[in-house]
Amino acid sequence: MKLTGNTIFITGGGSGIGCALAEQLHKLGNKVIISGRRKGHLDRVVAANPGMEAVELDVADLKSIQSMASMLIAKYPDLNVLFNNAGIMLPDQAAGAIDEELLTSTVTTNLLGPVRLTSALIDQLKKTKGTVIYNTSVLAFVPLSLTAVYSATKAALHSYALSQRFLLEKSGVRVLEIAPPWVRTDLMNSQEAAEAMPLDEFIAETMQVLGTDADEIVVERAKPLRANPGPSEHAFVNGLNDHMLALFSGAAGA
Known part of the structure; x- marks a missing residue:
């Protein structure tokens, strides 16, 4: 991906990976517009990065997505990069009754939101020969x-990104996927997690790969998990989950 001269x-x-990447892309001279639900977080990021804008x-709100897309197309006719980064991560109980509110909010925010927003902006991105970026996770390949x-x-x-990349191959629109490992962010209160990758290290390596022709941006630490799916994937998944359950149980008992 070209890392300069974009409207993103x-x-x-307002926080975490999205904020850190926004700041790095802003420093490279791109026009960056960030969004989120927490105005205070957005205001702090914009104040620290003059020239960046926030909305x-x-x-999770379809009407909010539709009105936002119309505004973006009208106000930023050069918009050529959409980075679907927003997401929520909460512990659940797949072995029992799933909380309906957790299920609905997670699916709506993490899956329907990116699909809907991309759909609302895809004609704009076709005009500008732009780029769609999805922030997924190594947990797409090795579930926790x-x-x-x-x-x-x-x-x-x-899966959706794979289909969309294929269908847009001749349109001039690129579809990229960032699949982070465990990173020290607000998700699951991971800021101090010793086994999580420091955010600054993740961002530095991600920016390096993002500047190449790669369709998937996978840092070195994430590659063993990305390579896991296949006939023997269950052993790796079970081993990871045994380790993580022990880790979180130990943290809870500390």
């Missing part, structure tokens, strides 16, 4: 049993 819209840009958006619904939404988004 990033959802979930409030709830990707503690967050089964989240993992399933990321697997579905990966």
Whole structure:
């Protein structure tokens, strides 16, 4: 992907990976517009990055997506990059009754939101020969049993990206996927997690790969998990989940 001269819209840009990538892309001279539900977070990011803009958006709300898309197309006719980053991650109980509110909000935010927003902006991106980026997760390939619904939404988004990339191959629109490993962000209170990848290291390596022709942006730490699907995938998945259950149980008991 070309890393300069873009007009970029990033959802979930008020914190975590979205914020960090927004700041790096802003420093490279791109026009960056971030969005999110928490105005205070957006205001702090914009204040720290003069020239960046922010708009409030709830990707779980179809009407909000539709009005936002119309505004973006009218105000930013050069818009050529959509980065679907917003997402929520909550622990669930796949071995029992799934909480209906958790199920609905996670699927709506993590899957329906990106699909709907991309759909609303795809004609604009065709005009500008632009790029769609989805932030999925290595959990799309190696699901974490503690967050089964989240993992399933990321697997579905990966599948959708594959289909969309194929269908848009001759349109001039590129479809990219960033599949992060466990990173120190607000998700699951991971800021201090020793086994999680420091955010600055993840961003530096991601920016390096993003600047290539790769369709999937996978840092070195994530590659073993990305390579896992296949006839023997269950052993790896079970081993990872045994380890993570022990890790979280230990943290809870500390």
